[in-house]
Amino acid sequence: MGYPHPTHPKETPVLSRHFGDSDARSFDGWKRRGGYASLEKALGMSREQVTEEVKTSGLRGRGGAGFPCGLKWTFMPKQRTQPHYLCVNADESEPGTFKDREIMRWTPHAVIEGAAIAAYAIQAEQTYVYIRGEFTEAIAIMQQALDEAYIKGVLGINAMGKGVRIDMTIHRGAGAYICGEETALMNSIEGKRGNPRIRPPFPAASGLFGCPTTINNVETLAAVPPIIEQGGAWYRAICLSNPNSTGTKLFSVCGTVRSPGTYEVAMGFPLKDLVHDLAGGMRPGRRLKAVIPGGSSVPILTADEAEATLLDYEGCVARGTMLGSGGVIVMDDSVDMVYQIMRLARFYAHESCAQCTQCREGTAWTTKILQRILHGQGKLEDLDLLLDLSEQMTGTTICVLSDSCAAPVVSGIRKFRDEFEAYIDSGRAVAQV
Amino acid sequence: MSQTTGAGAVAGAESLPPVFDEAGRRELDAVVARYPTKAAALLPALWMVQRKHGWVSPQGMAEVAEALALTPAYVKGVVTFYSMYHQHPVGTHFVQLCTTTPCNVCGAEKVAEAFLRATGAKRLGETSPDGAWTVVEVECLGACGFATPVLLDDDFIESVTPESVPAIVARYR
C-alpha cells in the first residue's frame, strides 16, 4: 500500500507493505497477513540458528550506527547467570527521521514479533520498548497491540505455548533527544536523568540494571520476521550496490519536496531518484540546493554531490557523509543555509545533556556565533572560529551529540561559504532569529 | 530544558488531590511489578502526576518520592531533565509545535505565529490571558514529512498550516 502515498513502482516494500492499511494493526489482521508465523518458526529453531540467520542476512542497525545486528546479538553471554534485557529504541528524535513512527502506527505487531524473536535469541525475558513521549498515537497503538499479544498468548511466561518467557513493556519517554543514545536510554528506563554512560562496559556486558543488554532500533527489529520467514540469503540478495549493505531501508524524505513521506527501497538506491522521482522533486520553479541524507547529524551534501550518491552505508561515506538513520532532509534554493544551520546548532544546544564541557559549551557557543552572523554582526574570523570549535567538539566527548552538531556546521561552511560571507560582508540581518 | 514559563493561571499547589490514592497506588504497583527496581517506575509515576494535576508540582514530586522511596531532590533532578514535564501550571490546552529545520524550511514559524494569533497568547511559552492556551515551540516531533506537526494536549495533529490553525483552535475552545 504505502503511506501517505501509494507504493511507487521503484520501491521494494517489505516492512512498508501494510502501511496505510489499518486492518493490519489488529492481531487478527496481522495473523491474516502471515503474522507471527516467523515467531513460531524462530521458537522452533535453536537460539544460535536464529542469530546465524540474521548474521547471514547482513542486516545492519537502522538506528544510525549501522552495526551488524546478528553480530551484536552474539556479544550477549551464552550462559544466563543474571537477567538479560532487550531494549527497543523507539525514541526517534533525530531531525528528518520519521520512519519508526510509521512502522509502529501501521504495523505494531511487526515490532512486537521482531522484538520477541530477538528476545528469544539473546535470552531476554523482559523487553522494554522505549517510545518518545510525544508519540501519543504510536504509544496507544503499540499498547493495544501488546495487550492483544498477551491475551492471545504470544507473549508472557509461556510465549506461544513454547515454554519460553517473553515479557514486553512500553516505557514512555518524556522529551529528551539524548535518550535515543543507547546508554542514555538505559539510564532513562532506570529512572535517572538521561545522561550517556562511559563505555566500556558495553551494554552486552553491563547494561540495563547492570545486566547484559541489547539495544536495537525499531526498523532493525521489524526486518527480523521477514528474514526468519524467507531466509537470510533472500534478504542478503536485496542489494543494488555494495554487498556489505543489504536488504531494504526506509527513507523518510522531508523538507522542500513535493511528496514528503517514507519510502522503502533496496540498499544502494540512487538518492537522485528518491528525491526527484519517488518524493516528487522540487516545487514549481525551484531547484535543488542541498540534501542531508541521514538525519541532521550527518554532513550536508550539495545538489551535485547528492545527485551522485548511492544510498547505502558505503555509498554515503564515498561522498563524505553518512547513511545515519535514513532521514533525508531536502532543501531547495529558497532555503537560507546560514539560518537553517543555526537552527540545527540550536537544536543540539537545546538537547545537550551538558555532562561534557566540549558539548555543553561548544553547542551553545556555536549557536551564538551563528546568531551573531545572522544579526549582521559577524566577522570573517568567525568562520575559522566555528571550524576550530567544531574540531574540538569532534571525538572528545562521551557520546557523539557534540560531533553531530559539528557535522552540519563544518560541511555547511565548507560548501556554502559564500552565504556566510554574504551576511558578514553586507552586515545584513535576518528578519527573525 | 522546559520552555514553559507558565503564567500560573491554574489552581495552586494547595488544592491538589493526592495522586496515589487507592486506585493510583494500585496502578503504580502494577507498573513497579514490570521492573526489577522501584526507581525505574519514576518516569511512569511522573506521567501519572501530570495526568491528574496537569503539571508536576513540588507536592506531586514529594508524593512520587515517598511512593518510590526516593528523595524529593532526586525526583526534582529527574523532572528538570525532561522537557515534557511541566514544572508550572500551563493553560487548559497545551500546544507544542515543531520549528526544527525540516519543518522550518516548510514554514513552521508561520504556523507558530498563527497559533499565537488564534489563541491570544502573547509569546511562545506564555499562557493566554484567559488561561486557556499555552503555545510552545519544541524540537523535532518525529513527523517531519507532515510539516508542521502539532501535539495539542495528547492529540498528534499532522500537516498543520497557518490557514488550518483557526479551525483547529476553534475545535478545542
Ligand SMILES: Cc1cc2nc3c(=O)[nH]c(=O)nc-3n(C[C@H](O)[C@H](O)[C@H](O)COP(=O)(O)O)c2cc1C
Ligand atoms: C545522540 C544520539 C541519539 C540517538 N537517537 C537514536 C534514536 O532516536 N533511535 C535509534 O534507534 N537510535 C538512536 N541512536 C543510536 C543508538 O545509540 C543505537 O546505536 C541504536 O539504537 C542501536 O540499534 P541498531 O543497532 O538496531 O541501530 C542515537 C545515538 C546518539 C549518539
Ligand code: FES
Ligand atoms: S523537524 Fe519537525 S517534526 Fe521533525
